[in-house]
Amino acid sequence: MLAPKAFLDAVSGHASRLLNGETQIPRNEFEAQFKALLQSGFSKLDLVSREEFDSQMIVLARTRARLEALEAKMAEMEARLAPPAE
Numbered sequence: 001m002l003a004p005k006a007f008l009d010a011v012s013g014h015a016s017r018l019l020n021g022e023t024q025i026p027r028n029e030f031e032a033q034f035k036a037l038l039q040s041g042f043s044k045l046d047l048v049s050r051e052e053f054d055s056q057m058i059v060l061a062r063t064r065a066r067l068e069a070l071e072a073k074m075a076e077m078e079a080r081l082a083p084p085a086e
Contacts, residue, residue, distance in 0.1 A: 007041050 014037045025033075048056075 007045060011037060011041050 015034065
């Protein structure tokens, strides 16, 4: 995993080289190169897409709900099996 500061330093260095080039590059070429640069940097970080994050949150919520239901059922069964208090 690349540290955030190292990532920003790398992006800054590459952007500086793109902007300070001796030849002017067209805007669309600059955007394409900068996008590739960012994607390369992001691939070195432990990131997930928003869609993946949202889907995992849904799975987690369902799992928690099922766990709570099982815990309630278990508590009910334990209460039935417990000897009456005298």
